[in-house]
């Protein structure tokens with residue numbers, strides 16, 4: 568079955584729900600059982616890892632449908648949902664590490680992931696070393712006897728370096744370490760983590776999976792080998808996703824295969840147009856043939872989403888950037904991405920990077936290209952460039 572068909576057919580049970588096309592939201596904490604014998608049987612089935620409905624936090628038919636759909640799409644064994652992408656990132660890391668371990672984390676990782684490593688993990692006695700995103704085989708030199716995890720994000724969601732995931736997985740596995748990947752940009756449709764060797768794939772479902780900027784949700788998908796650890800450590804934390812959010816996640820998945828190609832096509836059109844602007848010194852989009860990560864992207868990915876960045880000439884200061892950004896009509900100023908609407912932020916990688924400092928770059932603007940017409944978006948950006956240049960008089 569192709570992904571489009573999976574998205575339309577999996578995770579449905581009309582016979583079990585009075586003919587309703589979609590599984591309804593189960594707002595449940597307590598699950599009542601008819602008698603003690605059944606209660607015992609349900610608990611026993613849960614311990615055998617069957618997807619029974621035993622308590623709201625553990626899962627309902629809707630949660631299981633959402634999680635199974637994602638595992639099936641990406642080629643993993645089973646999945647856990649979380650109340651946010653950030654919780655999924657920390658949940659995946661905690662599934663692997665113990666006190667005394669050392670982990671390697673890409674320098675391009677999402678800010679809150681770094682924050683988790685630098686605070687809570689450190690307090691637990693787990694040491695983090697950040698590495699240059701394009702290190703490739705060089706990762707071998709950073710592995711220590713107690714290195715148990717390599718955490719990747721490819722491409723990085725501010726700076727867009729593409730990582731050689733299969734190579735890093737091979738090296739890490741030879742060493743006995745696991746690999747977790749923040750695959751939010753790649754999505755379960757465009758990067759099939761498990762066929763490249765990843766052990767746990769994480770998504771901020773808040774982005775394209777929900778797809779409408781109206782819910783916070785995360786998911787981590789594991790191989791069969793890593794599943795029990797992921798399940799048990801997540802249950803120990805109690806970080807369960809809310810039922811309405813899970814519903815919106817599953818609903819978002821239904822249309823993902825028609826939304827993503829449009830995001831991809833529009834973003835490539837605009838990225839390519841930006842390359843020709845005299846104010847722009849670099850466009851960071853792996854699907855452009857000029858991008859340093861293009862060859863690996865082309866080898867490993869099945870598509871691209873609508874998120875990329877571009878750099879302005881260093882002569883443009885804060886005031887000029889504000890003149891450009893503040894008066895855009897169609898690009899909202901704000902964090903997150905993956906919804907139907909276009910967004911802009913000014914990225915600040917120099918404030919976080921440690922392994923490969925971000926120096927000598929002009930202002931870095933990150934765009935999320937939504938589902939609006941590209942002509943309208945380009946006209947909006949063009950007016951922005953005019954305001955930018957007016958500040959240089």
Ligand SMILES: *Cc1c(COP(=O)(O)O)cnc(C)c1O
Pocket residue numbers: 651652653654656677720724749751752770771772773783784785903
């Ligand atoms: C947004 C994001 C997250 C965190 O997701 P939330 O749902 O906002 O907590 C994690 N990783 C990446 C790459 C993201 O863009």
